[in-house]
Amino acid sequence: MRKSILFCSLIASQSLVSCTYVLNNLPGVYKIDVQQGNIIEQSQLDQLKPGMTKKQVQFILGTPMLDNVFHKNRWDYIYINQPSGQDKTQQQFSIFFNNDKVVGLKGDLKPSINTSPKVAKETTVEIPKRDLDKTMWEKISTGFGLLDSEAPIKSSKPDPKPASTTDNLPL
Numbered sequence: 001m002r003k004s005i006l007f008c009s010l011i012a013s014q015s016l017v018s019c020t021y022v023l024n025n026l027p028g029v030y031k032i033d034v035q036q037g038n039i040i041e042q043s044q045l046d047q048l049k050p051g052m053t054k055k056q057v058q059f060i061l062g063t064p065m066l067d068n069v070f071h072k073n074r075w076d077y078i079y080i081n082q083p084s085g086q087d088k089t090q091q092q093f094s095i096f097f098n099n100d101k102v103v104g105l106k107g108d109l110k111p112s113i114n115t116s117p118k119v120a121k122e123t124t125v126e127i128p129k130r131d132l133d134k135t136m137w138e139k140i141s142t143g144f145g146l147l148d149s150e151a152p153i154k155s156s157k158p159d160p161k162p163a164s165t166t167d168n169l170p171l
Contacts, residue, residue, distance in 0.1 A: 037065045037079040040093060045111040048095070052102045057095060064095075073097045077107075 040061060047060050057075070058064075064075035075095045082088035093107035105111065134142070 031084045033084060034082040034088075035080070038062055038077045039079055040077055040091070040109060042109075042112065045093075045109055048102065048105065048111055050102050054097060054100050057102060061095075 038061065044060055048057065054075075061077060065078045066076040068074060068076065073096060075097070077093045077095075079091045080088055081090075091108045093109045094105070095102060096104040096106070
């Protein structure tokens with residue numbers, strides 16, 4: 001009797017484990033990429049300098065993922081990525097402050113040693129002049145032939161000089 005209970009429990013546990021394996025590895029089932037936390041790139045880390053304020057750090061890296069009540073002078077940035085059901089990878093980065101100024105960095109990511117200022121690439125874009133003589137309705141009406149394109153256009157703008165009441169009185 002005891003051997004049969006042991007055998008049944010062994011079979012039941014194996015079936016549960018195999019069901020989990022089968023369900024996790026079904027062919028043709030799409031699994032989404034799961035990304036959580038703050039995505040921090042090397043270019044962002046290279047902008048961090050000792051003595052920066054909390055607002056400057058928040059502008060560069062964003063709001064920290066963890067707000068620890070016990071460590072107000074430490075901000076933790078965590079990023080977790082699990083692409084298509086594969087093993088997850090985790091990156092952690094902490095910034096330490098003293099009197100609201102950066103005093104230290106710790107974690108999986110490190111700023112570059114040789115940071116040189118990057119030159120911004122500027123481009124000039126010429127904007128064409130707009131035709132402000134006609135309103136949108138006048139352009140549409142002219143396009144459909146409702147208005148004559150050669151006819152003088154009545155301006156919807158008020159006259160710069162208002163008519164006075166003494167101009168129209170008979171003498």
